[in-house]
Amino acid sequence: MSQDLRTAIVELNRDAVPTLVARRLEAGDDPLEILGDCRAAMTMVGERFQEGEYFLAELLISAELFKEAAALLDPHLGDSDNDKRAGVIVLATMRGDIHDLGKNVFATLLRAHAFEVHDLGVNVEPAHLVDEVQETKPDFVGFSSLITTSFDSTRQAIEMLEDKGLRAGLKLMLGGGVTTPGLAKHLRVDFQTLDASSGVAYCLEEAAGAGA
Amino acid sequence: MANDAMTSDERVWATIRLERPDRTPVIPTLLPEPAAGLAGVSQAEIANDNSAAVAATFDVFDEYGGWDNIYPSSYLPSQLQVTGVFPMRMKIPGRNLADDIPYQLDEVEVMKIEDYDKIADQGFERFFLDEYLGRLTDLTPDDIEGERRSMFDGGALFLAECAKRDIKPFFLANCLHPFFKLSLMRSMVPFTQDLFYEPETVLRALRRMTDDLIPRVVEMAEGVGIPISMLTEERASGFFYSPKIFERFWWPYTVEIVEACWSEDIVSLFHLDTSFDKNMKYFRQLPRGAAILELDGTTDIFAAKEVLRGHLCLKGDVPAALLATGTPEEVESYCRRLISEVGGDGGFILGTGCSVPPNARPENFRAMIETGKQLR
Numbered sequence: 164m165s166q167d168l169r170t171a172i173v174e175l176n177r178d179a180v181p182t183l184v185a186r187r188l189e190a191g192d193d194p195l196e197i198l199g200d201c202r203a204a205m206t207m208v209g210e211r212f213q214e215g216e217y218f219l220a221e222l223l224i225s226a227e228l229f230k231e232a233a234a235l236l237d238p239h240l241g242d243s244d245n246d247k248r249a250g251v252i253v254l255a256t257m258r259g260d261i262h263d264l265g266k267n268v269f270a271t272l273l274r275a276h277a278f279e280v281h282d283l284g285v286n287v288e289p290a291h292l293v294d295e296v297q298e299t300k301p302d303f304v305g306f307s308s309l310i311t312t313s314f315d316s317t318r319q320a321i322e323m324l325e326d327k328g329l330r331a332g333l334k335l336m337l338g339g340g341v342t343t344p345g346l347a348k349h350l351r352v353d354f355q356t357l358d359a360s361s362g363v364a365y366c367l368e369e370a371a372g373a374g375a
Numbered sequence: 376m377a378n379d380a381m382t383s384d385e386r387v388w389a390t391i392r393l394e395r396p397d398r399t400p401v402i403p404t405l406l407p408e409p410a411a412g413l414a415g416v417s418q419a420e421i422a423n424d425n426s427a428a429v430a431a432t433f434d435v436f437d438e439y440g441g442w443d444n445i446y447p448s449s450y451l452p453s454q455l456q457v458t459g460v461f462p463m464r465m466k467i468p469g470r471n472l473a474d475d476i477p478y479q480l481d482e483v484e485v486m487k488i489e490d491y492d493k494i495a496d497q498g499f500e501r502f503f504l505d506e507y508l509g510r511l512t513d514l515t516p517d518d519i520e521g522e523r524r525s526m527f528d529g530g531a532l533f534l535a536e537c538a539k540r541d542i543k544p545f546f547l548a549n550c551l552h553p554f555f556k557l558s559l560m561r562s563m564v565p566f567t568q569d570l571f572y573e574p575e576t577v578l579r580a581l582r583r584m585t586d587d588l589i590p591r592v593v594e595m596a597e598g599v600g601i602p603i604s605m606l607t608e609e610r611a612s613g614f615f616y617s618p619k620i621f622e623r624f625w626w627p628y629t630v631e632i633v634e635a636c637w638s639e640d641i642v643s644l645f646h647l648d649t650s651f652d653k654n655m656k657y658f659r660q661l662p663r664g665a666a667i668l669e670l671d672g673t674t675d676i677f678a679a680k681e682v683l684r685g686h687l688c689l690k691g692d693v694p695a696a697l698l699a700t701g702t703p704e705e706v707e708s709y710c711r712r713l714i715s716e717v718g719g720d721g722g723f724i725l726g727t728g729c730s731v732p733p734n735a736r737p738e739n740f741r742a743m744i745e746t747g748k749q750l751r
Contacts, residue, residue: 311732
């Protein structure tokens with residue numbers, strides 16, 4: 164049944180996923196193990212994306228399937244999943260931009276890979292982001308941007324993080340259709356991408372490096 | 376310019392016809408939002424007053440020495456909404472967004488799965504007016520009529536300003552690709568699920584929307600006397616979807632629209648956002664000279680040129696981020712490369728990647744315009 168659930172997610176079988184999760188819960192399987200299978204499936208989806216077999220569409224759909232499975236499992240997990248988190252990330256679309264499609268996909272994929280995600284939403288003021296960083300002490304901050312009008316508030320947030328001594332040890336990421344390597348250099352962020360899957364790969368790599 | 380051997384219109388059309396112009400035409404996508412930024416006018420003002428939008432556009436046009444053709448820029452966001460150009464909820468500066476932030480589309484699932492059949496049965500226009508528009512706005516019918524009138528008045532003002540300067544709009548006929556329109560109305564994730572799980576339902580709506588769109592586009596382009604029709608698509612590319620999806624849900628309808636327009640001597644101007652790198656080869660199937668591809672900086676325009684050289688005109692693609700955060704030297708260098716490598720043998724219009732950003736640096740915008748106009 165473990166393999167069935169993984170296959171259902173990887174093959175985007177919308178009808179099978181909730182049925183299989185429910186069946187395994189009824190059978191008394193460890194919810195954490197079921198969640199682990201869902202995460203393994205998302206890793207396989209990511210691999211297919213990296214190989215060019217899958218596209219953003221498949222990432223979107225599998226992310227929805229994962230969310231559905233996770234919602235079914237959540238009441239059974241308690242705090243048992245918290246010890247196994249891969250890292251902590253704060254995400255935001257900064258002031259001047261209300262687009263969140265890419266950010267939301269990224270957040271779901273990160274959760275599927277056991278990251279603790281603090282998603283601040285859209286049109287976020289720099290001071291709010293800095294407060295959140297102070298409070299949650301993340302490993303990563305991800306700035307999402309579809310239009311250039313959020314660049315200035317992103318820059319302000321980064322400067323505030325630097326001024327408050329919060330920048331050291333923090334990996335800053337920039338994603339979204341309007342971002343470029345040149346902009347990443349301009350804003351002094353550590354990583355830039357147009358696709359969510361690459362962002363997850365970067366976080367996993369950095370988290371593995373930090374833990375090594 | 377004193378050394379120009381062609382008029383702007385001759386230059387633009389020589390380029391579209393894949394002949395060699397006297398220099399590369401320059402046509403930035405200057406919409407009201409960046410015009411406001413460059414003219415020092417608030418976003419709230421141009422989002423709520425047609426004459427302010429037109430004034431900002433022409434202030435910038437005059438201040439920066441002009442360019443070859445101009446984008447229509449007399450609309451307000453609310454007018455794009457009520458006329459179905461952008462059938463989405465919106466955040467508008469001065470109303471529900473701060474005065475200094477440009478209007479934005481609010482991506483929520485307004486269209487439901489059962490609405491596909493209504494579109495297929497009734498046609499998009501009827502569904503939009505009778506049912507859908509009421510989900511977007513609480514404007515009364517009189518308000519909506521007022522918005523439409525103001526848009527036409529703004530259009531007349533825009534054309535009068537063009538006439539004063541003896542320049543032409545690049546196009547006036549304008550529509551979204553049916554695929555893109557449905558994606559906006561359903562929102563991205565549900566629409567993508569529909570493509571996978573309810574394909575026949577989506578196809579029926581696409582069929583009807585395409586059938587309805589073609590005569591309207593031809594009528595619009597012929598009615599305004601400019602044989603170019605813009606067709607916007609921001610979500611069908613290989614960045615989002617596999618070739619299988621592209622070939623089933625986008626390409627056949629696209630070919631129908633382009634060929635129908637071309638049979639009436641109307642050129643389709645594609646506004647293509649996100650990377651179409653994986654899709655470029657398809658465009659070779661279109662009739663030679665029947666389309667212009669406006670690329671946004673995420674498609675590799677240099678590679679696209681190799682695929683489409685001598686077949687279709689390209690337009691682009693000075694990136695928005697470069698105009699907002701780069702230096703004039705960087706902008707000039709990129710424009711020189713574009714003109715040399717993409718425009719070397721014609722078939723290229725220097726433009727912006729998507730639109731000029733609302734926070735473009737004035738010196739960068741000037742560098743783009745002047746570099747384009749000076750290089751031979």
